[in-house]
Amino acid sequence: MIDHPFTWTTTDLPDQTGRTHLVTGASSGLGLETAQRLLNAGATVIAAVRNPNKTQATFENHPHIDNLDIRHLDLADLDSVRAFAAELGRDLTHLDVLVTNAGLWTRTRELSTEGVELTLATNHLGHYALTGHLLPLLSQGTDPRVVTVTSNLYRRGKLGPALEDPTMATKWTQNSSYATSKTANLLFALELDRRLRAHRSPIRSIAVHPGMAATPLHSNAPLIQRCASSVAALLFSRPAEIAALPLICGATTPNIHTDRLLGFGLLARDQRLRYEPILSPADDQDLAAQLWKTSEELTGLRIPLEANTFDQS
Template sequence: MAKWTHADIPDQTGKLAIVTGANSGIGFEAARALAGRGARVVLACRSVARAERAEAKILAEHGAAELVVMELDLADLDQVRSFAAAARERFERLDLLINNAGVMVPPASTTKQGFELQLGVNHLGHFALTGLVLELLCASPGARVVSVSSQAHRQGRMNFDDLDFEARGYDRMAAYGQSKLANLLFTSELGRRLAAAGLDVIAAAAHPGWTGTNLQQHWKLANLLNPLLGMAPAKGALPTLRAATDPGVKSGDYYGPRGLYQMWGYPKRVSRSRAARSEADARRLWEVSELRTGVHYPSAAALARGD
């Protein structure tokens, strides 16, 4: 089986990409690789200062890279709206949205709007962002939305009666698994809706296997084992980059490492859990997400008309 590497990324000249959480880890590596292949890349980050440091690192390697730093705090839906409004004002189209930013197993905490932080950032913030820039994606034939999930989705369960862990008590690993399962359910439902509207926009997903990044700062065991078991972020970003650029990707595809338990190795199309294939849960999550975020996607008919 051939290894898919950075050398397989097609030329991205003329394309515009938004990468959330592009200041470090997988997001940084994805932004760096896309910029190196000619894309104009928006570094969408909660901290402008950290984004500017990332920008400087990329420019030191790729001096001709076109980079844009924009503030995006996915834990605040008002700020997500502000970011999307600025993007719609600044850009005429969008070729690639990489929903990468996330939080992993933090202490019990909530978003500005009061939602459990992991579901709020990892899913709801990206759900809102995607809906608010959808018109830009629809203006670019062949555009893609790539959402970064995790093998933790296999332990995830959508508890629609207690999404914020208020009744059952906070379990940070269960909350993380739920949020990563939500990423895959969102990808599937988005793909179905785009297809129903006859739109040439792909919704795909990826996961990095075991990759050592600062995402794991709240998980002491992972930090201890990362030097021994974790892939470098540049390699861990390959599934995301393949989902984002491989010409053979179709809506609903999911990419991850090809090695043992999908933990290590070069990217290939991989499986997902039965829960992640539930169309009923995907539809219900979509409805709940619209209610929680206040972001209502256009209907298939409206999208098809370009309303």
């Protein structure tokens, strides 16, 4: 059953002074909007991006730029993820919020450095590895949480075949690879939440979706789809400053649910947030466990969930 929608805007954003947020893909679109709003609320924001110089130019006139820490991260390269996390571990004593927002939508089938289909590698595997490496820092945070950005396209994903062949050598399409990566995002967020709660971790795992958003991501769609999207945008698309609200709410609101999907209704004119039930295939816990196991194998990382990982005494 869908919960009643509720109004939440950035005026409801709690003071974030003293809190440290890490936002991937903070150079444009939803990540940029989220980072800006968090800075405005007093947070220290780490912008994890592929192009630090571009990001620096984007933020150069922001009044709170002194609270911004821009760092290079390539989620499609697991060596980059490891190096980024190791550097962060040396520089920080804690991390309060990780927002795994960065997303890729390629026009052609490509492979990551490790030989995984690039969209799946970037949108899921890189974030899986980043989350795993940063859990010890998050365990030392105040009201720590991982906010995973998925999409309501998750219902169209075909994850089973992708787990059998992570290169997606057959039946690859731009749309199917993206939807499959979003299925993986939601399954991971829910499985992470179950495992964190089972180990009585203070960290919460929250899944959010922005609905159809007017961001640079859609500029990479095929021509016919871009034309169709332009028409659909009149009814369904929200500007980035609105579409980012689930991300910001998920990152900052004290009373937040972790077993549902926080997002919007269908029509753009409805700007209220709502919790949605988890539908197939994201409600398949066996598939989630399979994704977790395959992610461990593909990244070589077993996420540390032993009890002492979260010992804050």
